[in-house]
Amino acid sequence: MTKKEEQYKMRKWQILDIALNHFIQFGYYGTSTRKIAEEAGISSGLMFHYFPNKLALYESLVEIGCEKLTIDSGEGESPLLFFERQVEWFLSVATQNNFASRMFVFMGLVAINAKDISERVAQMMREHDVETMSVPYIEKGQELGVIRQGDPLTLSVLFYSSIQGFAETLVARDNLKLPEKEWFLAILKNDNKE
Amino acid sequence: MTKKEEQYKMRKWQILDIALNHFIQFGYYGTSTRKIAEEAGISSGLMFHYFPNKLALYESLVEIGCEKLTIDSGEGESPLLFFERQVEWFLSVATQNNFASRMFVFMGLVAINAKDISERVAQMMREHDVETMSVPYIEKGQELGVIRQGDPLTLSVLFYSSIQGFAETLVARDNLKLPEKEWFLAILKNDNKE
DNA sequence: TCTAATATTAAGCAACTGCTCAACATTTGT
DNA sequence: ACAAATGTTGAGCAGTTGCTTAATATTAGA
Numbered sequence: 001m002t003k004k005e006e007q008y009k010m011r012k013w014q015i016l017d018i019a020l021n022h023f024i025q026f027g028y029y030g031t032s033t034r035k036i037a038e039e040a041g042i043s044s045g046l047m048f049h050y051f052p053n054k055l056a057l058y059e060s061l062v063e064i065g066c067e068k069l070t071i072d073s074g075e076g077e078s079p080l081l082f083f084e085r086q087v088e089w090f091l092s093v094a095t096q097n098n099f100a101s102r103m104f105v106f107m108g109l110v111a112i113n114a115k116d117i118s119e120r121v122a123q124m125m126r127e128h129d130v131e132t133m134s135v136p137y138i139e140k141g142q143e144l145g146v147i148r149q150g151d152p153l154t155l156s157v158l159f160y161s162s163i164q165g166f167a168e169t170l171v172a173r174d175n176l177k178l179p180e181k182e183w184f185l186a187i188l189k190n191d192n193k194e
Numbered sequence: 195m196t197k198k199e200e201q202y203k204m205r206k207w208q209i210l211d212i213a214l215n216h217f218i219q220f221g222y223y224g225t226s227t228r229k230i231a232e233e234a235g236i237s238s239g240l241m242f243h244y245f246p247n248k249l250a251l252y253e254s255l256v257e258i259g260c261e262k263l264t265i266d267s268g269e270g271e272s273p274l275l276f277f278e279r280q281v282e283w284f285l286s287v288a289t290q291n292n293f294a295s296r297m298f299v300f301m302g303l304v305a306i307n308a309k310d311i312s313e314r315v316a317q318m319m320r321e322h323d324v325e326t327m328s329v330p331y332i333e334k335g336q337e338l339g340v341i342r343q344g345d346p347l348t349l350s351v352l353f354y355s356s357i358q359g360f361a362e363t364l365v366a367r368d369n370l371k372l373p374e375k376e377w378f379l380a381i382l383k384n385d386n387k388e
Numbered sequence: 389t390c391t392a393a394t395a396t397t398a399a400g401c402a403a404c405t406g407c408t409c410a411a412c413a414t415t416t417g418t
Numbered sequence: 419a420c421a422a423a424t425g426t427t428g429a430g431c432a433g434t435t436g437c438t439t440a441a442t443a444t445t446a447g448a
Contacts, residue, residue: 029224
């Protein structure tokens with residue numbers, strides 16, 4: 001790797017990193033490409049040498065998010081173990097303030113208004129729909145009697161909503177302790193009371 | 195009430211209603227006062243006759259949200275019944291597309307980035323902090339053994355996050371069925387297994 | 389070392405932003 | 419009927435937006 005290529009990659013990641021913060025804090029429309037460039041210490045014009053336009057920069061982040069946050073299916077895994085792994089992964093990521101954890105919050109916000117930004121973003125989010133991807137695990141768990149009865153998609157959405165909702169609150173609040181993983185799993189678990 | 199006063203109130207509410215949609219869809223910075231005026235069928239200048247500036251319009255909505263979404267404390271009510279009422283209220287509001295349900299989503303989004311918009315908004319949200327207001331109910335439920343052990347604030351935040359998170363997803367997705375209220379309450383309920 | 393490719397800047401364009409203001413229209417209380 | 423108050427418009431200002439482009443600095447490969 002030449003010196004030029006090295007700096008190219010570094011700059012590109014630096015821009016992505018700063019842009020991620022801005023998109024989280026101000027949203028898509030509230031984010032200014034000029035201010036991103038300013039914070040990166042480069043001219044506004046140079047930004048468009050790395051990314052053709054603002055939307056492409058945003059879409060790059062969504063694309064990275066889709067790659068990084070993909071769940072590995074875990075062949076033949078027990079349903080409850082699968083969801084336990086999901087919670088564990090979130091809890092391990094939530095406390096840090098690195099790229100991954102910010103990306104997590106970002107993707108949650110993207111999910112809310114993906115369709116208002118671009119068709120490409122909407123489609124990426126559709127293809128990377130963790131909620132529907134987890135439905136088979138719910139159904140399997142229901143057959144085994146370890147997951148409560150009810151519409152599988154709704155259960156899945158509620159489970160991930162609780163994680164996502166908590167992650168968002170975590171950004172806004174300081175000094176908030178982390179929940180136990182059982183608290184999330186209680187949403188899904190069959191209580192065997194009847 | 196004179197004809198003039200009547201129209202004044204109507205226009206004011208019309209602007210608030212349209213603004214609510216725009217703030218939800220585009221966020222604070224992405225919302226254009228001109229476009230709100232256009233949608234209301236009035237000139238841009240007239241908007242600032244009803245609201246001194248964009249921030250005041252936003253703050254008006256937050257203020258209304260704080261009033262409308264306040265929980266009535268329910269003297270001496272059983273803790274689980276209290277949270278059950280919260281869920282019931284959400285479920286009754288969630289399906290409609292009226293002012294109240296949109297306001298619900300709006301207030302959730304405000305909570306995420308209140309501090310980046312104005313100190314007044316931040317303070318209103320602090321004073322109207324349902325999560326901390328519900329902590330006594332959690333503690334009482336823990337004493338009675340009906341609510342699981344653990345940090346009360348964290349439990350409270352997780353409970354409301356799940357509602358808020360689901361509400362947000364509900365806006366983005368169509369054809370999503372509503373959860374049973376027990377699914378939310380399972381987060382709090384003591385499972386009495388040991 | 390020289391040329392082709394790339395990195396980088398600064399100026400600038402057209403469109404949009406929140407907001408003001410002078411002018412005119414309408415309604416109100418008298 | 420009249421004057422004060424209020425409703426309403428449209429032009430416009432200063433600042434910002436995303437983005438382009440001509441000019442220059444730097445690097446890479448021959």
